[in-house]
Amino acid sequence: MNTYNRFPITVDKAKGGYVWDIDGTKYLDFTAGIATCNLGHVPDVVKDSITSQLEKVWHCSNLYQIAPQQQLADLLTANSCLDQVFFCNSGAEANEAAIKLVRANNPNNRHIVAFRQSFHGRTLAALSATGQKKLHSGFEPLMQGFTFLTYNDFDSLNVLKENPPAAVMLELVQGEGGVIPAEQSWVEELVQVCTNAGILIMIDEIQTGMGRTGTFFAYEQYGFEPDIVTLAKGLGSGFPIGAMLAKDGTANAFQPGSHGSTFGGNPLATAAGIATVTEMTQSNILENCGQMSEMLFAELKNLQAEYSFIKLIRGKGLLIGIIVDGQAIQIVKAAIKENLLVTMAGQNVVRILPPLNVTAEDVSLFCEQFRNVLQTVSEKFYINE
Numbered sequence: 001m002n003t004y005n006r007f008p009i010t011v012d013k014a015k016g017g018y019v020w021d022i023d024g025t026k027y028l029d030f031t032a033g034i035a036t037c038n039l040g041h042v043p044d045v046v047k048d049s050i051t052s053q054l055e056k057v058w059h060c061s062n063l064y065q066i067a068p069q070q071q072l073a074d075l076l077t078a079n080s081c082l083d084q085v086f087f088c089n090s091g092a093e094a095n096e097a098a099i100k101l102v103r104a105n106n107p108n109n110r111h112i113v114a115f116r117q118s119f120h121g122r123t124l125a126a127l128s129a130t131g132q133k134k135l136h137s138g139f140e141p142l143m144q145g146f147t148f149l150t151y152n153d154f155d156s157l158n159v160l161k162e163n164p165p166a167a168v169m170l171e172l173v174q175g176e177g178g179v180i181p182a183e184q185s186w187v188e189e190l191v192q193v194c195t196n197a198g199i200l201i202m203i204d205e206i207q208t209g210m211g212r213t214g215t216f217f218a219y220e221q222y223g224f225e226p227d228i229v230t231l232a233k234g235l236g237s238g239f240p241i242g243a244m245l246a247k248d249g250t251a252n253a254f255q256p257g258s259h260g261s262t263f264g265g266n267p268l269a270t271a272a273g274i275a276t277v278t279e280m281t282q283s284n285i286l287e288n289c290g291q292m293s294e295m296l297f298a299e300l301k302n303l304q305a306e307y308s309f310i311k312l313i314r315g316k317g318l319l320i321g322i323i324v325d326g327q328a329i330q331i332v333k334a335a336i337k338e339n340l341l342v343t344m345a346g347q348n349v350v351r352i353l354p355p356l357n358v359t360a361e362d363v364s365l366f367c368e369q370f371r372n373v374l375q376t377v378s379e380k381f382y383i384n385e
């Protein structure tokens with residue numbers, strides 16, 4: 001169906017930080033499948049894990065024990081402050097599960113507070129929790145029970161105190177909404193308010209998790225422990241999988257029959273997840289993410305000094321937004337002509353998402369080519385349209 005505006009590139013194969021189209025043209029991919037191929041394309045460790053699982057069993061219903069599913073749950077709980085995991089197949093589904101878990105915990109309070117400019121997915125409950133009117137438009141009536149407050153705004157916290165919801169739901173860097181990091185002091189006060197009022201904290205780490213911001217989960221950098229965390233995107237390195245993690249006290253509200261999924265936690269997807277999480281926690285990939293982030297921020301700030309239509313560089317780790325005075329799409333299109341893939345986050349934000357194991361050579365190459373892109377754009381377009 002006509003649900004996507006696609007660029008005229010047909011990807012034929014991909015490896016590491018590069019993709020090739022059917023004509024053999026090679027692109028440096030700084031989108032990583034929109035923050036999904038965090039280990040680069042077709043990482044050998046994940047390929048090997050899926051391949052050996054392919055020989056054993058592909059699908060097993062959740063009527064039976066699934067060893068790789070248990071193993072992945074153990075890895076995720078060992079590397080987080082959460083105790084239990086529910087597996088599904090996508091980010092939106094992980095958020096659906098989280099919303100149901102909040103409801104299961106709070107029969108007398110159905111109210112969830114989310115934030116303006118957030119993005120939590122396209123299914124109806126996840127969409128209802130998404131704070132972007134343009135995405136709601138045409139799909140009303142939405143699910144009841146969600147209200148929106150302003151992100152990074154201290155007045156919002158007074159509203160929470162006055163009328164405590166069952167849960168708050170937020171991203172620690174709003175990804176689709178424009179690459180907007182939450183401010184440390186605001187998060188600290190939000191956590192204080194929620195702790196005092198018994199409000200559950202649900203963090204959507206679908207884009208920020210799996211190392212994207214430099215730590216395995218973004219919440220680690222803010223120094224608090226969420227009650228519920230959702231994951232997807234990078235968890236399977238491109239193999240579809242989602243997960244909803246919760247602390248025991250919250251997770252125990254689910255009983256057999258409360259929720260389920262035919263494919264959720266299947267052997268192939270969890271084999272991909274095991275290899276991904278193992279690689280992420282045992283290699284130096286998070287360290288590399290931090291170093292390459294510093295390098296990219298520094299180089300992008302140099303470009304900002306050269307091109308006045310670049311207003312701001314913001315983000316965390318390798319989730320970086322370049323805010324331009326103009327249409328980001330012009331830059332994305334010009335980048336394709338320079339064999340670079342970058343994406344957007346709203347009309348005036350170019351979003352760059354290299355794989356977390358990107359090399360210094362590829363960062364340098366990117367910046368060199370991206371300068372050409374900016375030069376073309378500044379010469380050819382009236383950017384401020």
Ligand SMILES: Cc1ncc(COP(=O)(O)O)c(C=O)c1O
Nearest residue numbers: 090091092119120121175206207
């Ligand atoms: C923060 C966040 N939540 C939820 C989703 C939805 O994930 P999916 O597309 O896998 O349903 C996304 C996807 O971009 C996301 O960035």
